[in-house]
Amino acid sequence: MTTHVPHPDLPPPSTSIGAIAWLRANLFSSWLNSLLTLGAAYLLYLTIPPLVQWALIDADWFGDSREACESGGACWVFVGVRMNQFMYGLYPETEYWRINLAAILLVLLMVPLFIKRFPWKRWLVPFVLFGYPVIAFMLFSGGVFGLEYVETSRWGGLTLTLILSSVGMAASLPLGILLALGRRSDMPIVKSVSVVIIEFWRGVPLITVLFMSSVMLPLFLPEGTHFDKLLRAMIGIALFQSAYMAEVVRSGLQAIPKGQYEAAQALGLSYWQSMGLIILPQALKLVIPGIVNTFIALFKDTTLVLIIGLFDMLAMIQAALADPNWLGYAIEGLSFAALVYWVFCFSMSRYSLSLERKLHTGHTR
């Protein structure tokens, strides 16, 4: 008995596997595509090598004065010398440890939140939201436990940027949810009040809001009330972004089918119970990308406080550019700022993507 032994399969043609096939499919599939590829490659050739040469190869990294920058490349010495001010602003140098301590504490508190099976999460979350800000405020501001008092006008740099944006985020999400619920309410007055608030804040630029908070708030309040400049900026930013947040949340509320609302009512849940237990968890999950986009916008918008005279990171860099000892290093200073902001915003957007995937339990509508 003879068994039939089939010929082994022939390998696929060399042009349809491996790198060549990939190149043919993705870069040179037609003459137009080939032209585009060559054009793009030429563009890269024109920009990337000089940029690398300037920013990395020819750059000066070490030193402590202008004389260290002689090679003609980027002068990162400028950024290095000023690094402390970019990070801490005008905060007294001997007290830097307080900011560092607050940062380390925050990281230590946040790490367990990302561990899936951490047992005490339900106590940790409220602590991070309500307890930590008090501790951080006491550390930053001082005046208690023998810590030296540091007024808010000396807070600055990246620290201030992070404070402003985290307070803004923490305040704008609940406010936005309230406004969104108000806008979807059956009560005509509640609804119209919410609509007016949302549309007003969305219709004006943030800078006029900040102007308003710095020029008009003192007029609004009783004579002699001292209102901290930083607090005014925070209120302005939080109110402004909460209107955008409200629209994001509203789009999520609208996407929840009516049956869910009716089912919650049929179970005998009160308005707040049905919202808190049934509707909002689903709606917020749907709009995570929108919420994170609003957070990113808020983070970027904190730069505007430099116009009303607060010293966030960008303002510190602008001040450093005007230093007569270091004139002409605007590109280095601003590139550094751009890199820092970019890293924060980009990682936020990537995190939102992964969160979206993780929470994607049911079928999307």
Add this chain to the structure above:
Amino acid sequence: MATEHYSQDSTGKVPLWRQPTFRAIVFQVLLVLCILAFGNFLLSNTLQNMEQRGITTGFGFLDNAAGFGILQSLIPYDETYTYGRTFVVGLLNTLLVAALGIFFATFLGFFIGVARLSHNWLVARLATVYIETFRNIPLLLQIMFWYFAVLRPLPLPRQSLSIGDAVFLNNRGLFVPRPIAEDGFGLVVAALLLAIVGAVVLARWARKRQEASGQQFPTGLSAFALIVGLPLLTYWVSGSPLHWDNPVLGGFNFRGGLEVIPELAALVLALSIYTAAFIAEAVRSGIQSVSHGQTEAAYALGLRPRVTLKLVIIPQAMRVIIPQLTSQYLNLTKNSSLATAIGYPDLVNVFAGTTLNQTGQAVEVIAMTMGVYLLISLVISLFMNWYNKRNQLVER
């Protein structure tokens, strides 16, 4: 089975405080009272504070002489004009930046958005890098970058970068020849208007005919030919009634020609590059929202790829793109207020800045400034509602 009815008393009637309608009324009345009290608190404080500081209320200050100069003005202005005039100058400067920014951002945004969907790997990657880079850097930083790091360090007027003897770029700005109309140029403008009206009429006729008979008409091409051709023809026939005034170096700066101040250039560059990244994402999401089944169905009906694109894909994609696009235009207009950081004389810088500081009329000035932006966004959202209503999907 326990049948307790907490909400009903022995007579079976729902007590008043548990009736939803009653509770709604009480709650809303309380809300109105709170708002009135809060408003009253603010108003009385404001009036009291203003009285103490000796600030008069009202808009009378708009007629006083301003006494400060403005870097760039589209209408005649000098120190002797009134504060009211500074408002108009600032507003026009804001509108100029917004219009220029919208124009460039739209072109760049559509280009990048389409490039991101390209089948060419390298081109798509480059577009992605563009979007992810510029979207994630604060606009204010980008404005400052263009202004302080790129445009200010340019050479002095004497060592300007130049193209021919007509276009000069230096740290005082960009200087290009200014077109000056002579007698008879009105005819060319009239021809252009006529051509636009003609193109609109033609488009409506072509649409009607296509709906009635299915026959297509090359509308885009003929409208383009009409709008470009007719004015050119008139220009040629009426003997070229236009000459160019070239900028000339005199003393320390250029004279004549059209001057684009570096503040304006930096602002327009940053606004268009930043907004283009968002517009590109809108374009991409719009095109991707049209399911592939639509393309396949169109091919199955025997439509050619170009016709498919024009009649099937673009109209459906536009339904998603236009609302996002208008909101980006609105954002760009509001973002143009960042001009104040580099000293471009826009509405916020001139009116809510200098004028406010000189007059101290904080309430009136801020209210007028906010009013302008609110009006613009109101107009745009009215347009959006109209557009959405007109283009809504008609479902079964």
